[in-house]
Amino acid sequence: MVKSGTLLETLKQQLSMDSDPPFHEAYKTLFDKTIEKKITPKNEQVVMVEECELPLIDLSRLDHGDEGEREGCKLEIARASQEWGFFQVVNHGISCEILEEMRFMQERVFKQPFDIKTKEDKYLNFSAGSYRWGTPTATCLRQLSWSEAFHIPLLDISTSPPAGFDSLSSTIGQFATTVSSLAQKLAEILAEKLGHKSTFFQEHCLPSTCYLRMNRYPPCPIPSEVFGLMPHTDSDFLTILHQDQVGGLQLVKDDKWISVKPNPEALIINIGDLFQAWSNDVYKSVQHRVVTNSLVERFSTAYFFCPSYDTVIHSCHEPSVYRKFSFREYRQQVQEDVQKLGSKIGLPRFLVQSQ
Ligand SMILES: C=C1C[C@]23C[C@@]1(O)CC[C@H]2[C@@]12CC[C@H](O)[C@@](C)(C(=O)O1)[C@H]2[C@@H]3C(=O)O
Ligand SMILES: O=C(O)CCC(=O)C(=O)O
Numbered sequence: 173m174v175k176s177g178t179l180l181e182t183l184k185q186q187l188s189m190d191s192d193p194p195f196h197e198a199y200k201t202l203f204d205k206t207i208e209k210k211i212t213p214k215n216e217q218v219v220m221v222e223e224c225e226l227p228l229i230d231l232s233r234l235d236h237g238d239e240g241e242r243e244g245c246k247l248e249i250a251r252a253s254q255e256w257g258f259f260q261v262v263n264h265g266i267s268c269e270i271l272e273e274m275r276f277m278q279e280r281v282f283k284q285p286f287d288i289k290t291k292e293d294k295y296l297n298f299s300a301g302s303y304r305w306g307t308p309t310a311t312c313l314r315q316l317s318w319s320e321a322f323h324i325p326l327l328d329i330s331t332s333p334p335a336g337f338d339s340l341s342s343t344i345g346q347f348a349t350t351v352s353s354l355a356q357k358l359a360e361i362l363a364e365k366l367g368h369k370s371t372f373f374q375e376h377c378l379p380s381t382c383y384l385r386m387n388r389y390p391p392c393p394i395p396s397e398v399f400g401l402m403p404h405t406d407s408d409f410l411t412i413l414h415q416d417q418v419g420g421l422q423l424v425k426d427d428k429w430i431s432v433k434p435n436p437e438a439l440i441i442n443i444g445d446l447f448q449a450w451s452n453d454v455y456k457s458v459q460h461r462v463v464t465n466s467l468v469e470r471f472s473t474a475y476f477f478c479p480s481y482d483t484v485i486h487s488c489h490e491p492s493v494y495r496k497f498s499f500r501e502y503r504q505q506v507q508e509d510v511q512k513l514g515s516k517i518g519l520p521r522f523l524v525q526s527q
């Protein structure tokens with residue numbers, strides 16, 4: 173058992189070391205406040221969270237099965253979206269090679285020096301400002317996300333890559349194309365199971381409105397105090413996620429946090445706020461977060477299936493739980509809440525009853 177005096181010294185030492193991105197430097201005041209007050213022997217104990225296997229759905233049944241198989245598969249997708257808000261899929265159309273290449277590329281991209289990643293002009297042909305790290309609005313460690321990310325609008329996934337990164341665009345391009353059509357397919361199935369044969373998603377969720385987010389979670393010296401990504405729901409219709417073998421993704425099920433067991437072959441699908449509103453609370457946009465560890469870095473890639481800013485989100489059934497809102501209004505409200513409160517409020521802001 174480490175004495176808490178020794179632990180404190182070690183932590184102080186670790187937190188004063190250089191890191192990329194420079195969390196220690198930028199958030200020094202937050203660390204100093206927390207270390208002195210909170211790191212006691214009790215806090216050294218890691219909170220145990222049960223590990224679970226998400227519902228696993230084989231998508232080959234949609235293309236190769238008979239009518240019964242196809243229907244069964246669609247029902248499983250709808251049921252998991254209602255009961256879990258999360259599920260994983262295999263035979264999704266993205267080869268293991270592409271998934272491995274994505275992981276390898278991410279390592280190379282994030283390894284570039286911090287100054288290059290934050291450069292004002294374009295980096296790797298992604299728009300300026302696509303690189304993000306930490307949480308600029310955090311006022312305490314609990315509001316800090318110990319991660320860095322590239323937010324890449326699908327339109328930026330260029331066909332003329334910069335020298336040295338020629339295979340990058342082709343790999344991301346293949347990944348993006350396949351996940352885009354998978355997202356469309358899943359959205360249509362989810363609409364159909366609510367009784368809607370809808371062209372809504374084809375009309376409103378175009379490549380120009382969707383984006384990829386490549387995440388890197390560096391090892392963190394105080395994993396019990398800082399999240400990799402703080403608890404949130406996604407502000408889109410649905411998200412398609414690929415995580416590496418490290419693990420760290422957790423979600424709320426039956427009022428408890430549980431961790432998702434990594435499955436390198438699977439893609440994780442989660443329902444976002446917009447689908448919860450569109451389905452009038454039938455499908456669930458569930459809180460999730462990423463926890464850090466002190467030993468290894470972790471990578472993931474998320475594809476956010478979003479409509480254009482002018483799209484009006486209204487429920488497909490009456491009486492509607494939420495008032496109508498445009499995606500622009502929703503994003504602005506989320507940004508305002510994050511600025512003012514440190515985290516997003518999300519759908520509760522748009523409840524009919526609260527008007
Ligand atoms: C500080 C925050 C920004 C964020 C919402 C949050 O409260 C916590 C996580 C952030 C995140 C991560 C994934 C998505 O990019 C995002 C749009 C989301 O839904 O949760 C962002 C939020 C944001 O930037 O609005
Ligand atoms: O990295 C992960 O596993 C989750 C990422 C996530 O939730 C997000 O980018 O919205």
Ligand SMILES: [Fe+2]
Pocket residue numbers: 404405406411460
């Ligand atoms: Fe998320």
